[in-house]
Amino acid sequence: MINRQWWVEKWLELLDSYRYKKRLERGRNYAREGNILNIEFKQSQLVANVQGTEEKPYRVTLSLDAFSDEDWGYVITTMSEKAILAAQLLVGDMPSEIEQVFIKNGLSLFPFNLTDVKSRCTCPDKANPCKHIAAIYYQLGDRFSEDPFIIFQLRGRNKEQILEALRVARSHQLSGKPLQPEVLGKIKSPPKRKANVNKTSAPLSIDNFWEYEEALDSSLVVIVPSIENKNILDVLGDIPLPYNDSQTVMQYLTQVYNTVPKEVMTVN
Incomplete structure (x- = not known):
């Protein structure tokens, strides 16, 4: 039996719950045969090209309802209050308790059923999901395995935005001046830092290989x-x-x- 991460299993269970199994099975075969040419994200929307029977590949788009800035502010606040959650997220893992963080704030990280997934394809097949969309559904399972932050991105925040908001939240908590969720929800990118043009790095050698001259951000140092x-x-x-x-x-x-x-x- 394949040992998959819990969040991948959650997504596959969603697919297994779909009523029309044959449509999904055709999509799974399409994915296995390498018909998915590329997948990219444009903000919270997934865009992919899938090769069909025509010479020109079909364009597939997929998205979930993105959470509002205010929703994300409360989610980040809850995440930052638990050091173990912050630590696991910072190393790219998705703790099983993360679902409860969203539920506590009146949200659901994963869709309840496939009707909650908004998808379109440029192929002439009027059925949804067509085999091109279904192929993307299964490919997403593999992508989730490689990067659990993709499910967050479909909800409106990418990895860098979440980690930056967590960093700011923990930094203010350690200073004794926590930020309001409404403020945290507006943090969507790290601040631009000025490059130190006067600073010159020492040539790399075995003597200084383990040296790190930049100050560590204490807000991201979590001992668990x-x-x-x-x-x-x-x-x-x-x-x-x-x-x-x-x-x-x-x-x-x-x-x-x-x-x-x-x-x-x-x-x-």
Whole structure:
């Protein structure tokens, strides 16, 4: 059984709930056969070219109802209040609790059924979804797997806009002066920063490879326990030493890695 992310499963369940299975099956085959030439986003709308039986590809557009600035302001405020949610989003993961964030604010991140998905195709087939639209439905499942922020973009905010609003929200929370949701909802792009033309970087070498001269933004530094109860040693595997030495070293380092994060969180 394929182990898909929960948000991909959520989208595929939406497709499985559709009444006319044959239409979707034709679209799935179209997607598998490589008939989708390209997909791009124009703000919150998806635009794609799908090769059909004619020489000129058909143009497919797809969108969901975008949330208002005010709606996004309340969503960002709720996200920023939970450090673990902010941390997971900042590394490109979509926590399962994210749906509750939207529900708490009277919204639904995912559409309830396919009639909530607005789609059009330039092909002569009057049925909706036609096989070209259905192909995009299935291709979206793969895109969601690669980038969970796509579902947010369909609702009116891309990844950069969400992360910038989260950064601003957390920064003001740490300063003790949180912003009103109405203000956060209007943040749609990071401020333009002036380039420091007088500053010269040192030539890259092994001596300065790990140096980072810019100040870290404290609002985005979130210390949280491992979600899967794993540390870096679990990821890297055993150290290539003789068996007894390897066991002893691993036991010691495991104790260190399990203790240090707890100490850091206690201090902070």
